[in-house]
Amino acid sequence: GNWDLVGNNTPIFFVRDAFRFPHFIHSQKRNPVTHLRDWDAFWDFISLLPETTHQVMILFSDRGIPDGYRHMHGYGSHTFKLVNKDLQPVYCKFHFRTDQGIKNLSPQTATKLGGTNPDYSIQDLYDNIAKGNFPSWTFYIQVMPFEEAETYRWNPFDVTKIWPQSDFPLIPVGHLVLDKNPGNHFAEIEQLAFNPNNLIPGIEPTPDKMLQGRLHSYIDTHIHRLGPNFNQIPVNCPYRVRVANYQRDATMAIDNQNGAPNYYPNSFKGPEPTPNGAWSTYDATGDVKRYKTEDEDNFSQPRILWSNVLDDGARDRMTTNIASVLKLAAPFIQERTVKMFSQVHPDFGARLRNKLPHFQESSEE
Structure with a gap:
């Protein structure tokens, strides 16, 4: 079957609890x-979180503006479980580290490209694959035993x-190698439905709150976007088996099983x-309630x-x-x-104050 690894080009995320995810997205809207x-x-x-x-x-x-897709790392970000054939589990994190090396764009270059070639990153990836310069990433894992997770200095699911x-x-x-470009962008890209519920035996979710939220939200979004039979769309079908569930009719029913x-x-x-395909078990104790974090x-x-x-130099930039x-x-x-960043380091807050006109005007009054 298919394994879809949800992730990002950063090893972490903005919020640790899925109930804040919609609010974070709303704060990015116009x-x-x-x-x-709306920068306010x-x-x-x-600043409130x-x-x-x-x-x-x-x-x-500097890593906030990668020089195209080939020069960035990829991260599973969330904590997962690996379970061996003897049903012995460990916690893990997944990493894809670029074999092309990290390379970033300056804000000035990115601003120029935004006006002259906003598809720069897409074109760079497509052109390199087309001419046989296949980009690759080395796949790594980090492993944490269950016993260590219970006493580790930071929450391993945060x-x-x-x-x-x-x-x-x-x-x-x-290794992950990209050696073929899509032949039909709509059929193979726009209809893709990556889903963190698509797991294979031996890889399982954990109590990571954001991961738990994604297990629900992704499939719900795909149903609205593509219909309840999105797994029957060729680009989402597993290669070696047929879709076998109890969904019938409605949009995108390719063969009605x-x-x-x-x-x-x-x-x-x-x-x-x-x-x-059954998940391993684990012990849990404590009160079931919403915990503030x-x-x-x-x-x-x-x-x-x-x-x-x-x-x-990186701090200054x-x-x-x-x-x-x-x-x-x-x-x-x-x-x-500024007060929030000052809690990271006093120099952090001081540098920001020196670069913000509001603080300069206040000091002159």
């Missing part, structure tokens, strides 16, 4: 009155945090559950990124990028945002 980009909404949401700090720093860093490679080294397991019954149980050889450690990993990963759009937000939102 202003309902002016229909202009963006920075208001960010410090858990966004880590991802925002990466977004506005998608706003990484697993440091010093604690959990990358283990190479394979040859008149098979649409109820279970039945006496007419309808599909049966596959024993080797706003006060979980939001700044120690961003502080490591600022102090140990970024050099001085990142704060310049942030200031270039933060200055478009209301003054009170600017002040709250």
